[in-house]
Amino acid sequence: MAGRAGFAAPQDENAARLQQLARVTSELGAAETIDAVIEAAVKHLADAIGAAVTTLMLRDGDELVLVGGHGLQDGIAERWHSFPIAHDNPASEAAREARPILVRDRDDIAARYPDMVDDTPEGRSVVGLPLGAVGVPVGVAGLTFDEGWLPGPGELDLLMTFAEACGQAIRRVRARAEAEESARQLQFLADASAELAGSLDYRSTLAKVADLVVPGLADWCAVDVLERGELTTLAVAHADPEKVAWAWELQRRYPPDRDAPTGARNVVRTGQSELYESITDEMLAAGARDEEHLRLARELHLRSAIVVPLRVHDRTFGAITLIRAETARRYGPADLAMAEDLGRRAATAIENAQLHSATSDVARELQRAVLPADLDTIADWQVAAYSQPGDESGVGGDFYDAVPLPDGRLAVFIGDVMGHGVQAAAAMASLRASVRAFMSVDPAPAAVLDYLHKMFDLLAIAQLVSLVYVVIDPDTASLDLVNAGHYPPLIVGKDRTVRFANTPPRRPLGMERDVCRSATFPFDATDTLLLFTDGLVERRTENIDEGLDRVRDKAEVLTGADLQEGLRLLVERVQRERGDDDVTALAVRGA
């Protein structure tokens, strides 16, 4: 719409434009997004009243930000992308004073707003209308008319009605967006609680926290946790994996300052959250170590941040940092409340996971503590042991020992508590001690097994335990053994003959006892005895006999001079395809 503008047209045309303005105003009432408001305010208003240029600016803190324009000359939008409300120009003044500002022509501009002269073509008049002047204006509509036209009092009233409707529409759309955001956050927290509750592994819980947050609530998320007194970053998330890698690199090159007055370290120290609605360049400069660091930090375009503590009861053990970068929306107090809620839920989940991993650690430590450490120092005998707890449970129920008897014989045994976890490890610990105790009364295999059965009966132990117990006698070049439901030992001759010491199957401990009878096999000073548990032979995809055959076929590696190395090689060769149970094996030979 060019030429002589607006309401100065003839009567009937004027009436038509008033109708159009009324229509645009009602259009605003139906607008559901900020974009729809901008469209109505900029394009349709220009058409309705015949302005040469219309612009819409919204308040963001101390600035006005140009969000839409129609008929703008090249370069104006860039130059006036955002500017301070304190600045001297018609739009800023309209926003400051919450009243319409009218500027008649270029001379008027030159007198009142000298900075603007170059941006105002000859012969144009300018009008700044505050949007939603009842209260603090949310923004300003700028109108420029050809030939110095300005609205009269009645026309200005109509424009102000429009501007008021525009401001209300923006407030309404924003309020609804905030309500939706709150609902979304509540839903997110509900989902997060459910996810975290199901997580028992400490590190995967942390990774889950970070992944839950990005990109819905943050562009960046980092989780820092105190480990052995040091605050350590355990998870970083961003939608772009390359940026994650880059963030780790940045942290490696510039480790965080332990005494920094703000950020995760301070939050862990004080237990108080931090909210940075705007991250300013001064903040970046204050935190940077050197020019390069500052340059890299600037490249991240960080806009807004929240740091909340991970705290259970009064103990703060970490912090979650949320950062908005690419997303335009800044964090506010409502976001802080949501993040604090997330921090509480995550902290509870992490504590649960830590308790769980502590329980596993206890079982593992227990196992390590009760397994013998000094087998390689037994006089006259070479004893090699291999023990690898299963990957999945991390805790095995395997136990073994080798004990020299005063008459030159050697007692060795291996067993498996059938089940895993802390209970199994605890049972295992007491079993090794029990076997050693009974052995000191009478080391004969049948006697030891008999005592064990009596103990299980007396204490009503329902746990099943398999056991092979062997006494090797160098004087008679033989061994005696009992086998209660365990895999048979393997005897490897110096000439590389390999045979299982098979006996009729007997029930494991924890069940009604079998008649205890020991079996005797030849075993001389050059023979090697191999005891093992299921992890060495069991595979899910094959019959157990294939596993037994595999061990038998590869057992000749035990005939080498270094028994410990031979055992390691045997396990490695047999286990080449991964097994997932405990692997425990014990090899014995005369020295």
Place this chain on the structure above:
Amino acid sequence: MAGLSVEVTAAGDRSLVRVVGELDLDSAAILRRPVEAELSAEPAHAVTLDLAELTFVDSSGLALLVELRRLASGAGVQLDIVNVRPGPQRVISIAGLAETLGVPPAPPHE
């Protein structure tokens, strides 16, 4: 990991429990719950564990089978274990549990 699935159906006057997959520490609970429920159901009825599709059992799985047999005998309910494949059958035999579980012993391995 193949996992375990359990299907319970009525077969005449007894319950038939089909056990499919791998029975180990992780999957034991999947079998334990439905069988415990069957063993304590009213009116009491015999239960058959059909292991025709059980491809693997570890020591935790053996311990569970023993426990279920004990529960059954404590409740005075018959629990039969049938159609054991050669693999699990060997593991049961080596563990000395063939008689306890009512499974025919596997021929010894040479």
